[in-house]
Amino acid sequence: MTGMGVKPLSGDDPQRLGVYRMLGRLGSGGMGRIYLARSTVDGSLAAVKTLLAEGVVSDTDRRRFAREVTLARRIDSVHTARVRDADPDAELPWMAIEYIPAPALSELVRSAGRLPGSAVRWIAAGTAQALVILHDEGIVHRDVKPQNILLPLAGPRLIDFGISHANDITRTSLTLGTVAFTSPEQARAEPSTTASDVYSLGATLFYLAVGRPPYPETDDTIRLLTLVQRGALDLTGLPRELAPLIRPCLSAGPDERPEPADLLRQFLEELDRMPTSRRGERWLPQRWTALIGKYEAQGRALGKAGGAAAGGAQTPAADEWTQQVPPPDPTRVYTEERAARQKQEEQAARRKQEERAARQKQEERDRAEREQAARKARERKEAEERKRAQARARAAAQAAEKQRRERAERERQKRTDDARREQRRRAASAQTAAPASPKTPSSKTPSSKMSSSSKTSPAPQPANSSSGGGCVWAVLLCIAFVVFLWKPWNAEDTAGSSSGTSSGTSSGSSSGTYSSGGTSSGASSGTYTSGGTSSGTSTSGSSGSGSSGSGTSTSGTSGSGTSSSGTSGSSTSTSGGTGSRPPSPVDAAFAAVRAGDCLDAYQDGYGNWSRSAPVRVGCGAASAYLRVLRVARAGSCPSGGGRGSWWHGGVGSSSANLCVERQFRNGQCFLAKAQGGRPGPANLLTAWNCSADRVPREFSYIMQVTAVLRASAGTGACPGEPGRYRYSWNVYDGRTMICAKVA
Numbered sequence: 110m111t112g113m114g115v116k117p118l119s120g121d122d123p124q125r126l127g128v129y130r131m132l133g134r135l136g137s138g139g140m141g142r143i144y145l146a147r148s149t150v151d152g153s154l155a156a157v158k159t160l161l162a163e164g165v166v167s168d169t170d171r172r173r174f175a176r177e178v179t180l181a182r183r184i185d186s187v188h189t190a191r192v193r194d195a196d197p198d199a200e201l202p203w204m205a206i207e208y209i210p211a212p213a214l215s216e217l218v219r220s221a222g223r224l225p226g227s228a229v230r231w232i233a234a235g236t237a238q239a240l241v242i243l244h245d246e247g248i249v250h251r252d253v254k255p256q257n258i259l260l261p262l263a264g265p266r267l268i269d270f271g272i273s274h275a276n277d278i279t280r281t282s283l284t285l286g287t288v289a290f291t292s293p294e295q296a297r298a299e300p301s302t303t304a305s306d307v308y309s310l311g312a313t314l315f316y317l318a319v320g321r322p323p324y325p326e327t328d329d330t331i332r333l334l335t336l337v338q339r340g341a342l343d344l345t346g347l348p349r350e351l352a353p354l355i356r357p358c359l360s361a362g363p364d365e366r367p368e369p370a371d372l373l374r375q376f377l378e379e380l381d382r383m384p385t386s387r388r389g390e391r392w393l394p395q396r397w398t399a400l401i402g403k404y405e406a407q408g409r410a411l412g413k414a415g416g417a418a419a420g421g422a423q424t425p426a427a428d429e430w431t432q433q434v435p436p437p438d439p440t441r442v443y444t445e446e447r448a449a450r451q452k453q454e455e456q457a458a459r460r461k462q463e464e465r466a467a468r469q470k471q472e473e474r475d476r477a478e479r480e481q482a483a484r485k486a487r488e489r490k491e492a493e494e495r496k497r498a499q500a501r502a503r504a505a506a507q508a509a510e511k512q513r514r515e516r517a518e519r520e521r522q523k524r525t526d527d528a529r530r531e532q533r534r535r536a537a538s539a540q541t542a543a544p545a546s547p548k549t550p551s552s553k554t555p556s557s558k559m560s561s562s563s564k565t566s567p568a569p570q571p572a573n574s575s576s577g578g579g580c581v582w583a584v585l586l587c588i589a590f591v592v593f594l595w596k597p598w599n600a601e602d603t604a605g606s607s608s609g610t611s612s613g614t615s616s617g618s619s620s621g622t623y624s625s626g627g628t629s630s631g632a633s634s635g636t637y638t639s640g641g642t643s644s645g646t647s648t649s650g651s652s653g654s655g656s657s658g659s660g661t662s663t664s665g666t667s668g669s670g671t672s673s674s675g676t677s678g679s680s681t682s683t684s685g686g687t688g689s690r691p692p693s694p695v696d697a698a699f700a701a702v703r704a705g706d707c708l709d710a711y712q713d714g715y716g717n718w719s720r721s722a723p724v725r726v727g728c729g730a731a732s733a734y735l736r737v738l739r740v741a742r743a744g745s746c747p748s749g750g751g752r753g754s755w756w757h758g759g760v761g762s763s764s765a766n767l768c769v770e771r772q773f774r775n776g777q778c779f780l781a782k783a784q785g786g787r788p789g790p791a792n793l794l795t796a797w798n799c800s801a802d803r804v805p806r807e808f809s810y811i812m813q814v815t816a817v818l819r820a821s822a823g824t825g826a827c828p829g830e831p832g833r834y835r836y837s838w839n840v841y842d843g844r845t846m847i848c849a850k851v852a
Contacts, residue, residue: 115145115411126203127196129157132411137161145208145411154411155193155205166202174202181206183246187475188239190259190268209266210408212400214317215255221396223320226350231392232258232265233314233354234376239267240310240369241482244303251301253309254290255316262390262401288333289322293361296337298819304363307372311358319346323359335828338816339775361775364729374486377479514691696759698722702740702767707733710755711771711796714780714805718755719796723767733772734796741766751793751840751847769794770841773817778852783809788836788851799852812836816848824848 115133118124122144124131129146135156136143146157160166160174175197181204182192195204214232218224224232236258243250252269259266288296292308295301315323324336325343340361347355354375360366390398692700699722702708707728710720726733738752746754746768755767771779771793778799781791788810797804799813815828820839827835827848838847 118144123159123201126157126159126199126201127194127205129155129194129203129205131157146205148205154208154408156190156208157203157205159201159203166200171197171202174204178204180248183248184242186239186242186478187263187471188235188242188265188267190266206268208408209259209261209268210404210411211259211261211266212404213256214258214260214265214313217260217397217400218255218317218320221394221400224317224397225394226318226348228392228394228397229314229317229351230354230376230379232260232317233310234373235265236267236310236313237369237373237376238478238482239265240303240306241373241485242478243267244306244369249301249303250306250309251295252287253306253313254287255313258313260397260401261405262393262398288330288337289324290316291337292363293338293340294363296334297817298822302363303369304366307358307366307369308360308363310369310372311355311366314351314355314358315344315347318348318351318355338818339828360729362729364727368489370482370486370489373482374490377483377486692759695722695757698724699757699759699765699767701725702737702765704737704739706737707772708735708737708767708769709733710735712753712792712794714792714795714797714808723755728772731774735769735794736772738768738770741768750838750842753794773814773840773847775814775816778811778813779849780804780808781810781812782807787834788812791838793838793840793847811852812849813852814847814849818846818848820844820846822846 115135117133118131119134122131122134122142126144126146128149130149132145132147134142135145141158141160144157144159146155147153148155160170178192178195178197182195185191190209191207193205193207196202197204212220236253240250240253250267253267257267257269259268290309290312292301292305295305312323323342323344324333325341327333327336342359344352344356344359354372357365357367358372393401702723702725706725707730709724709726709730709732710718711734713719728736738746742764744766746752746766748754751771751773753769755769756765757767758764773793776799778797779791779793780795780797781788783789791812792808797811799811801811804811815835816826818826820843824835824837824846827837827846829835830850833850836849836851838849839845840847
């Protein structure tokens with residue numbers, strides 16, 4: 110379909126397939142041949158594709174061909190070649206495709222030179238629209254290249270879905286023209302996706318603008334395949350105005366490439382700002398339009414030739430032109446000629462009407478496709494805007510919640526401090542207001558000499574005298590005991606660090622021990638939970654006296670508590686202990702991780718992770734060192750071969766065990782031990798500066814990744830350099846092989 114000349118049929122070419130009579134050969138590919146043929150029903154031209162097979166067609170090839178027919182029939186667009194008829198079950202399977210008299214982009218660049226930026230955008234828009242249509246039908250082309258894009262003046266046409274069902278490039282001919290436009294993941298025999306077609310489109314557009322593929326020039330197919338696998342681009346000569354269009358398409362990571370719909374929206378927006386003409390005369394240079402015009406003229410000539418042979422086929426014999434025809438009846442000449450002329454005029458009028466109706470239908474279809482593409486692009490843009498708005502709302506809500514928690518924590522701390530100050534003030538007031546009393550041996554035990562770790566001694570017995578002096582001594586003793594419990598010299602302790610325990614004795618028979626988060630015992634009882642309030646009932650002794658009192662206990666580095674005797678008492682505990690404190694930011698970061706997330710973290714070579722909390726990033730990002738396989742609350746994770754676990758013990762249900770595996774990319778480095786004077790066991794979860802001159806004591810080598818291949822490829826597939834050893838490690842349960850060199 111791409112050659113201007115039509116070659117004569119040879120002895121092994123079929124003369125007829127179905128209702129189509131072969132006129133000549135248009136070209137041959139890696140899997141079949143394409144003929145120019147004419148329908149014996151309506152005389153129209155078609156390009157008929159068959160399989161190249163020696164002898165009987167195998168069942169596998171027949172199934173592949175039938176699948177290609179099925180895929181091609183699902184697409185009905187002006188940006189592709191439509192299927193007219195097919196018979197995959199025939200002895201020689203065939204498929205009749207719409208004949209497009211136009212050159213391929215590869216021939217145009219080779220014969221007429223490079224294109225300016227505006228023409229590259231025009232071709233990019235038409236090809237992107239074809240890819241959008243294919244991808245919407247669930248079809249990945251897998252072989253987008255200049256040879257498979259024809260260019261009539263009406264716009265580019267994407268052809269040949271011959272390998273659209275394959276998962277690799279094994280069915281294509283391994284040539285420079287194929288490999289140079291293949292994506293890195295296809296070159297590594299990995300599954301192809303829509304992003305693979307975007308990469309091939311970017312390589313094709315670079316070829317149109319610069320005149321060569323986007324790699325260093327080489328005549329060695331294997332070397333070129335290695336360059337493609339590594340994504341070693343050479344974009345020298347790319348016009349600055351086209352860099353924002355082409356560079357994103359050639360990103361090494363499939364996730365980093367734009368979607369075809371986004372490219373189409375960008376192209377259409379740029380074209381809408383220019384003159385309304387969408388035909389090639391407006392965009393293409395004269396040398397391109399001249400070559401395209403020759404193809405279209407040949408197509409028109411072949412169409413008018415009717416049953417005449419094409420491209421070297423024999424013309425009718427001389428006797429067929431000079432054969433004598435009996436003269437008609439003179440009385441019928443005028444009538445027959447007039448009827449024939451009227452019939453011809455009617456047929457011509459009918460053809461014009463059909464052509465006009467077909468053009469109108471085609472224009473309506475084109476307009477509908479453009480509107481549909483624009484609508485889908487607009488819907489995608491609106492969906493993205495909604496997602497961004499939701500993300501902003503979530504971030505604002507999280508920030509507001511964080512501020513609320515911080516404010517509540519400040520208020521709680523302020524209340525605690527105020528309560529302590531009030532306690533100290535009351536104790537100081539009580540000490541200042543105490544009446545003076547004569548010194549007796551029983552009062553020579555100052556509270557300042559008591560140790561915080563000593564046991565509480567029994568209170569001295571009151572004097573036998575019934576005078577008021579005994580009451581005074583009892584009051585002084587209570588004040589001394591309160592000062593001992595208060596310990597103003599240790600008042601600098603702060604709340605929130607750890608829980609403390611205090612004990613004390615007052616007149617009467619009530620005693621108790623208070624511990625943050627514990628239970629009081631003795632004559633009065635109550636349960637104290639960190640951050641809560643508990644009250645209990647106390648029964649005083651027969652000679653005890655006092656009034657109801659209250660105490661506050663705050664857990665911290667050194668906790669303190671105050672208790673006064675009385676008929677009844679209550680105690681309030683304020684704490685930020687483990688029972689009620691909210692999860693920390695680290696807890697929240699671990700709790701937010703899900704299976705399938707990618708993390709910016711790695712092992713640092715010293716037995717630690719590079720971050721204290723996981724940071725989620727896009728899996729296509731260069732910093733996505735880890736991918737989460739699953740999140741476990743209990744149990745173990747697979748280890749070895751690039752896999753491991755990241756355990757975090759948080760508050761309550763915030764504990765998590767992340768089962769992770771390393772994401773390897775060309776150029777990254779990791780640490781390895783020495784074994785027999787060479788690199789041996791490696792910690793594949795580490796990441797290290799490739800140019801560093803120091804490593805942790807446990808390791809001896811810095812290894813740099815040169816390729817990530819399927820393990821079935823064997824170590825011989827690892828790219829090598831003269832005079833340097835190649836090393837490899839199997840990862841992911843032995844499915845993948847990491848090739849590396851000493852950095």
